[in-house]
Amino acid sequence: MPSYRKYPGDIIVNYDEPLPKPTKIKKDKYVQAVKEKFEERSQTGIKKYNTTLEREDLSFLDWINHLQEELMDATLYLERLKTSYAEETTKVVKQVQESYIKQSPKDNKHISYSQLSSFATCQKQWYLTYVRKLAPYQPSIHAVFGTAMHETIQSWLATLYNDKVKLANEMDLDALLYENIIKAYKAQKAMNAHDHFTTQEEMNMFYIDGKHILNFLKKKRGGYFTTKGVYLAGIETLLYQELRPGVVFKGLIDLVFYDERVDEWTIVDIKTSTSGWNKFAKEDDKRKSQILLYKEFFSRQFNIPREKINVEYFILKRKVPKEAEFASMQKRVQEFKPADGPRKMKQAVDLMENFVKEAVDLNGEYIEKDYPASPSNDACRFCTIKEMRLCPDAVF
Numbered sequence: 001m002p003s004y005r006k007y008p009g010d011i012i013v014n015y016d017e018p019l020p021k022p023t024k025i026k027k028d029k030y031v032q033a034v035k036e037k038f039e040e041r042s043q044t045g046i047k048k049y050n051t052t053l054e055r056e057d058l059s060f061l062d063w064i065n066h067l068q069e070e071l072m073d074a075t076l077y078l079e080r081l082k083t084s085y086a087e088e089t090t091k092v093v094k095q096v097q098e099s100y101i102k103q104s105p106k107d108n109k110h111i112s113y114s115q116l117s118s119f120a121t122c123q124k125q126w127y128l129t130y131v132r133k134l135a136p137y138q139p140s141i142h143a144v145f146g147t148a149m150h151e152t153i154q155s156w157l158a159t160l161y162n163d164k165v166k167l168a169n170e171m172d173l174d175a176l177l178y179e180n181i182i183k184a185y186k187a188q189k190a191m192n193a194h195d196h197f198t199t200q201e202e203m204n205m206f207y208i209d210g211k212h213i214l215n216f217l218k219k220k221r222g223g224y225f226t227t228k229g230v231y232l233a234g235i236e237t238l239l240y241q242e243l244r245p246g247v248v249f250k251g252l253i254d255l256v257f258y259d260e261r262v263d264e265w266t267i268v269d270i271k272t273s274t275s276g277w278n279k280f281a282k283e284d285d286k287r288k289s290q291i292l293l294y295k296e297f298f299s300r301q302f303n304i305p306r307e308k309i310n311v312e313y314f315i316l317k318r319k320v321p322k323e324a325e326f327a328s329m330q331k332r333v334q335e336f337k338p339a340d341g342p343r344k345m346k347q348a349v350d351l352m353e354n355f356v357k358e359a360v361d362l363n364g365e366y367i368e369k370d371y372p373a374s375p376s377n378d379a380c381r382f383c384t385i386k387e388m389r390l391c392p393d394a395v396f
């Protein structure tokens with residue numbers, strides 16, 4: 001191979017090296033579509049006026065006038081679109097607000113999230129509770145408090161969104177909570193053969209906790225419930241969706257909001273808790289499947305795309321540490337928005353479908369069989385079947 005004298009600045013080219021592959025040009029389909037439209041429009045103009053933009057017979061001012069007229073038309077089109085979009089939106093919000101669904105428990109087997117949760121925890125517990133109906137009614141101050149807080153907050157929000165902010169601010173929420181606690185207690189006592197199931201002291205403690213939560217909510221109302229561009233589209237919205245002929249999912253969504261600024265819905269489930277959800281509670285897929293199933297059935301019922309629906313647990317904390325490390329720990333509300341992408345949604349729907357497949361026959365009747373027990377500290381802790389000494393597998 002001949003050698004050459006090299007000079008500074010010489011570029012050495014090795015012809016054995018492969019040439020770099022030409023990079024593929026990525027095209028934007030929208031740009032391509034607009035380019036085609038420009039061409040089409042140009043051809044239509046040429047045919048119609050027998051001239052092109054290269055014409056020389058228009059003055060500078062003529063061109064400006066043309067542009068101004070086109071922009072004026074564009075503004076009119078925008079106004080027209082905005083109006084029909086707002087009308088369409090109001091229609092869907094009304095549809096949710098006024099939805100009335102006739103339930104037919106005689107013709108259908110109703111499946112609730114509570115049933116699914118029980119089945120996923122321990123199939124034996126579900127069978128003895130829901131099929132054999134061996135678990136007696138269990139009243140509790142926690143359930144009384146939960147019902148009373150739901151009703152109080154829902155009444156307050158109904159006034160806030162459907163009436164006036166001023167009126168909502170003036171509401172005596174403590175008095176309303178007191179009334180609702182008494183009402184809920186009486187209802188549970190009646191179902192408990194009129195036997196008392198708590199003490200005055202315990203009731204008072206729960207009432208005071210509730211007052212703290214309501215006081216916090218009123219003070220921080222703007223941070224949690226904005227009324228600008230947001231509608232309260234539903235309180236206790238009934239979901240009633242067929243899982244298979246004769247088997248229907250039934251659920252109630254505590255709150256449904258529609259935010260017209262971003263064209264999105266949020267479905268909210270209110271929970272009461274002693275001190276909020278910890279890491280384990282937030283990682284519990286079974287627990288999270290409740291709101292994901294609500295999202296799925298809300299989407300099906302009102303024909304709203306899933307990607308436009310957000311989910312949230314609004315957790316009310318009865319207790320907060322007096323001397324908390326972080327200010328956030330003293331908040332009486334914990335907002336938890338579980339992941340609700342397609343994979344998580346499928347997981348929740350599969351859980352429900354598997355339950356129906358395992359436990360309900362094609363005639364819509366519960367299948368009689370030996371359902372397995374899944375004893376564990378967590379599963380057995382609050383199990384009524386254990387309390388009744390009906391389960392030899394129970395963990396005490």
Ligand code: SF4
Pocket residue numbers: 122124125373374375376379380383384385386391392393394395
């Ligand atoms: S006591 Fe435990 S194992 Fe038995 S039914 Fe209840 S949850 Fe299942």
